[in-house]
Amino acid sequence: MCIVETYPSCSVTILSDQFSPNTTSDVAAGMLIPHTHPGTPIHVQKQWFKDTFAYLFAISNSAEASEAGIHLVSGWQVFKNTPKEELPFWSDVVLGFRPMSKAELQKFPQHRFGQAFTTLKCDCPPYLLWLEKRLKATGVQMYTRKVADLWDLHSEYNVVVNCAGIGAHQLVGDEKLFPVRGQVLRVHAPWVKNFIRDGDGLTYIYPGIHRVTLGGTRTEGSWSLSPDPGTTKDIFDRCCSLEPSLRGAEDVQVKVGLRPSRQCVRLQRELLSQGGVKLPVVHNYGHGSGGFSMHRGTAKEAARLVGECIAALEGSSSRAKL
Ligand SMILES: Cc1cc2nc3c(=O)[nH]c(=O)nc-3n(C[C@H](O)[C@H](O)[C@H](O)COP(=O)(O)OP(=O)(O)OC[C@H]3O[C@@H](n4cnc5c(N)ncnc54)[C@H](O)[C@@H]3O)c2cc1C
């Protein structure tokens, strides 16, 4: 979408072996609470989050909000012990960030400290469909196709953007990319209106427009996409200890996804070359636990890199197929 908006004369094609609802992004809880990537400067991560927050905040304030599945949600992040960093880097991007009052903390007898704020949540499957609809309306082509090797695309396209998520492990042989398996539940509990996140990052309750997402798990190195019934019970019990009324939740659906994890997002240009033929590639994968929180910011940067590829192509003698 960012490429289409920035370079309207480009013809864009999306190739994917799976589309919504069968992607990792469909499993995500979609909360805008960033995770820290140790390999990326904080000011860069903050800019990606700010760009994403501003973009989704505008949608949440428009008539598109409910179709796009974007809404504001207020709640609490609670800690058993006061964290070393009381003010996370994103505290002035979300709205109304403040320490919780004593009265609020009374709801959480096992926790001593907490942060209250308002952030955004994407209900991921509707958001992905909304994006697809907008892309199709601008003439973008979408084909179901598994790409075995980026080089296979060189005769058809001038620039390739690699957004393969965990698929990049196989596609470009990136050994630094690893799965962090996550299981979540989606339940019917319409009385739950506030989010609750344990600061240890393992247990969370995120109300969406229609369902509440209960999480979660983080299993590094596991490629299994099968739900585990023991884990379902464990997640449910942990969430009920934070919000006992969830015992009355109904219609539990279980989802599993593989977070495409890396020390840092791979957001860079690469020039593939074989026998004097060149193929510029822009990589944009490895968003780990925070793909929704920074997707618009990283997409903007990827689009800027595509612009550099276009400028280089225009300056070279290759015949443009753009
Ligand atoms: C349980 C869970 C909860 C999460 N909660 C949150 C949250 O609350 N907030 C947040 O910010 N993030 C969250 N995340 C993280 C977020 O889901 C990811 O960072 C994000 O979805 C990654 O998006 P992506 O587009 O890179 O990958 P994907 O959504 O996996 O998309 C990659 C696409 O590439 C395609 N593909 C891959 N390989 C190939 C190939 N060889 N050929 C053709 N197509 C290919 C795939 O089919 C897919 O369509 C969560 C993740 C999980 C698992």
Ligand SMILES: O=C([O-])CC(=O)C(=O)O
């Ligand atoms: O940690 C959270 O709040 C949700 C999330 O991003 C994840 O499970 O990866």
